[in-house]
Amino acid sequence: MSGxxxxxxxxxxxxxxxxxxxxxxxxxxxxxxxxxxxxxQVLDGAGEPVTDALVETxxxxxxxxxxxxxxxxxxxxxxxxxxxxxxxxxxxxxxIITLRPGPLPDPAGGTQAPHLDVSVFARGLLDxxxxxxYFPDEEAAxxxxxxxxxxxxxxxxxxxxxxxxxxxxxxxxxxxxxxxxGRETVFxxx
Amino acid sequence: MTAPVPxxxxxxxxxxxxxxxxxxxxxxxxxxxxxxxxxxxxxxPLAQGLTEVTGPLLGAERVxxxxxxxxxxxxxxxxxxxxxxxxxxxxxxxRPIAGTLVEIWQANxxxxxxxxxxxxxxxxxxxxxxxxxxxTDSDGRYRFITIKPGAYPWKNHLNAxxxxxxxFSLFGRAFTQRLVTQMYFPGDxxxxxxxxxxxxxxxxxxxxxxxxxxxxxxxPDWALGYQWDIVLRGPxxxxxxxxxEHRGEHR
Numbered sequence: 001m002s003g004x005x006x007x008x009x010x011x012x013x014x015x016x017x018x019x020x021x022x023x024x025x026x027x028x029x030x031x032x033x034x035x036x037x038x039x040x041q042v043l044d045g046a047g048e049p050v051t052d053a054l055v056e057t058x059x060x061x062x063x064x065x066x067x068x069x070x071x072x073x074x075x076x077x078x079x080x081x082x083x084x085x086x087x088x089x090x091x092x093x094x095x096i097i098t099l100r101p102g103p104l105p106d107p108a109g110g111t112q113a114p115h116l117d118v119s120v121f122a123r124g125l126l127d128x129x130x131x132x133x134y135f136p137d138e139e140a141a142x143x144x145x146x147x148x149x150x151x152x153x154x155x156x157x158x159x160x161x162x163x164x165x166x167x168x169x170x171x172x173x174x175x176x177x178x179x180x181x182g183r184e185t186v187f188x189x190x
Numbered sequence: 191m192t193a194p195v196p197x198x199x200x201x202x203x204x205x206x207x208x209x210x211x212x213x214x215x216x217x218x219x220x221x222x223x224x225x226x227x228x229x230x231x232x233x234x235p236l237a238q239g240l241t242e243v244t245g246p247l248l249g250a251e252r253v254x255x256x257x258x259x260x261x262x263x264x265x266x267x268x269x270x271x272x273x274x275x276x277x278x279x280x281x282x283x284x285r286p287i288a289g290t291l292v293e294i295w296q297a298n299x300x301x302x303x304x305x306x307x308x309x310x311x312x313x314x315x316x317x318x319x320x321x322x323x324x325x326t327d328s329d330g331r332y333r334f335i336t337i338k339p340g341a342y343p344w345k346n347h348l349n350a351x352x353x354x355x356x357x358f359s360l361f362g363r364a365f366t367q368r369l370v371t372q373m374y375f376p377g378d379x380x381x382x383x384x385x386x387x388x389x390x391x392x393x394x395x396x397x398x399x400x401x402x403x404x405x406x407x408x409x410p411d412w413a414l415g416y417q418w419d420i421v422l423r424g425p426x427x428x429x430x431x432x433x434x435e436h437r438g439e440h441r
Contacts, residue, residue, distance in 0.1 A: 003283055006398055006420045007390040008213040009254065010223075010371040012357065014303040018295025018321050019359060045226040052307075058245060058365050068244035070364065072202045083246035104240050109199045111295070117365050119239045124223030126389050128212035130236075147236055156231075179227045189208070189233035190242050190366050 008127035013052050015121065016087055020054070024085035027057070027098035034062065034099050036171040038133060038162060040094045042120060045180030049092025056134070057084040057096050059115070061182070064102030074172075100135070106146050113141035113148065120177055126165035129187045133175050134161045151186055159185045204243045205426045206366040207282060208383060214389035221385040222346050245365040249291030250325055256325040260296075261317075268318035270299025270337030272413040275373070275401065276376040278330040279360060281424030286330025287367075293359040294322045301340030301354075310342050314431060335413065341380055353380035353387060360420055367422040374400045375416070 004173035011019070028035050031113040038054075042050040059082055067076030084165055097117075104112040116133040134142050142148055142161065151157045178185045213432065216228035236242070262269055280286045297303045297320060300312035304319050322334050339354045355372040362368065378400075381387050390396040398421070406414025 004398060004421050005209050005212045005423060006371055006394045007371065008359075008369060009399065010221075010388075011253035011359075011370050012372075013307060014295065014305045015357070017303060017305050017319070018293055018357060045230075048226075050227065056368075058241065060241065066240060067246040068247060068363075070204050070243050071240060081246065081248065083248060084235055084371070088436055105201060106237075107239055108237065112239060112241075115241065119365075119368055121370055122227060123223075124221070124227035125223065126216055126218055126224060126228075126386070128370065129229060130214070145308060147234075148235075151234060179320075180230055184231055186231070187229050187233050190236045190238060 010123060010126050011044075011054065011121040013123040015052065015054055017185050019085070020087045021085060023125060024168075025095050025097055027081050027084045027096060030076060030097050032099070034096055034171075036100055037095060037097050037114075038173045038175055039093065039095045040175040040177060042088050042094065042122070042177045043092060043181070044124075047181065049088070049090075050122050050179065051090050051092050052122055053094070055084075055086050055088065055089040055094040055096070056119040056121070057098070057116045058119075059098065059101040059117065060104055062099050063101050064104050066082055071121065074183070075136070103141055108146065110146055113138050113145035115147075118177070120179070122179075125179075129179070130190050131177065131187050132160050133173075135173070136161050136164055147188070154181075156186050159183060173185060198424065201240070202322045203238065204364070205238055206243065206364060206423045207426045209423055211392060212390075212395050214391070218389040221389055224389075242365045243362055245367065246361060247289070248347060249323070249361070252290065253258045253291065253323045253325055257330075258322055258334050258419075259333065260320065262335070263319070264317040266317045266324070268298065268315050268337050270315075270318075270336070270340075273338050274335055274407050274409065274413050274415045275418060276331065276333040276407055276422060277401075277417070277418040279326050279332065279362070279420050279422065280330055281362070281367075281422050284426040285424070286326070286328075287362050287389070287422065288328045288330055288401050290327055290363065292324050292326060292332045296336065296356040296357050297339040297342055299332065299337050299340050301342030312342070313320050338351065338375065338414075341378075346385060350383070351380050353378040354382050355413065358420065360422060363423040369422055371420070372399060373418050376400055376403055378412075
């Protein structure tokens with residue numbers, strides 16, 4: 001057992017009064033150079049939309065840097081917030097407008113494919129669940145990514161890769177989060 | 191905190207302990223809402239890398255001093271028992287986490303949230319929205335002035351009532367440290383029947399969700415005081431830490 005940590009409790013059904021920020025979904029402005037949009041639905045084990053969830057994202061900048069003192073490489077663009085936060089709507093949808101993250105060195109060697117870390121909070125979740133969003137047009141990088149490689153089942157692995165709509169605009173991605181059920185999203189223990 | 195670990199990739203990263211045995215199991219059948227929302231697959235272990243040991247260091251620019259006083263933002267005073275809630279945000283090594291954003295939300299003194307889906311037939315209070323924010327100081331301390339929230343009924347089971355609580359959201363300084371939880375009040379008779387409070391399996395860990403009444407925080411003729419420290423994941427115990435190095439103190 002760990003030290004005297006404070007246990008998690010659910011955000012409950014009323015998180016919308018306390019946690020959303022007016023600018024939460026906009027990690028960058030929509031008209032920023034290179035801006036992308038990640039949209040998706042949060043779904044429960046019955047396939048019903050989860051309309052009272054909060055999705056948060058955290059990621060490197062486009063050059064793979066973090067403006068954070070624990071990034072030993074230094075650097076990082078302090079103007080890039082890196083953090084997105086969006087409550088789900090009446091259809092269970094969220095949207096994050098951001099920049100594509102760069103690849104990262106893996107502490108065990110090798111390279112991590114571009115990804116966003118995601119926390120999902122909701123009524124019914126007694127602790128957050130954590131997943132990652134990868135990009136569908138990074139096939140070579142994804143194939144070499146240590147976290148993806150740790151998931152043996154290709155169907156499970158695929159739940160971590162965002163989709164593009166055929167013929168859709170290049171900067172628009174879809175990433176649904178299935179908390180439970182047949183195509184349950186892979187969730188990580190960090 | 192979080193002494194560097196030399197790694198094959200040439201990165202010296204902090205490493206955070208795992209919170210084993212502390213948090214509630216995601217599937218807790220007594221809490222009905224967890225049944226369709228908890229993953230069935232086991233969580234996949236993820237080695238902590240750059241994305242996990244960093245995190246948003248934000249908030250100072252989005253918080254004003256008035257945000258910590260939930261009683262002072264409206265035309266009149268809210269109804270209820272005025273309280274001061276204060277404590278420190280620490281890591282499990284006991285080091286303060288300075289300059290981190292703390293967000294709270296709560297019901298009013300009648301047990302009603304200022305939220306459109308709360309249909310509890312108790313009055314709204316035009317002088318209370320139940321939302322607060324502050325940044326911890328250099329000692330990791332936060333402090334809110336608010337009113338004591340009321341208990342309220344919910345539909346989990348017949349005659350289910352939530353004990354009075356305040357929701358807390360914490361960032362710490364790394365993605366691994368992110369925590370959302372609830373603070374309870376001492377001696378609440380509703381603990382025994384509450385599946386959310388009791389979802390924490392370890393009784394000692396459960397007790398850590400309960401604030402302590404503190405006469406030293408209490409202000410004469412004005413407000414009762416409660417102390418509640420929040421402990422986030424700290425450095426992994428096996429990591430060697432050089433003497434005198436306390437990386438947790440910088441921001």
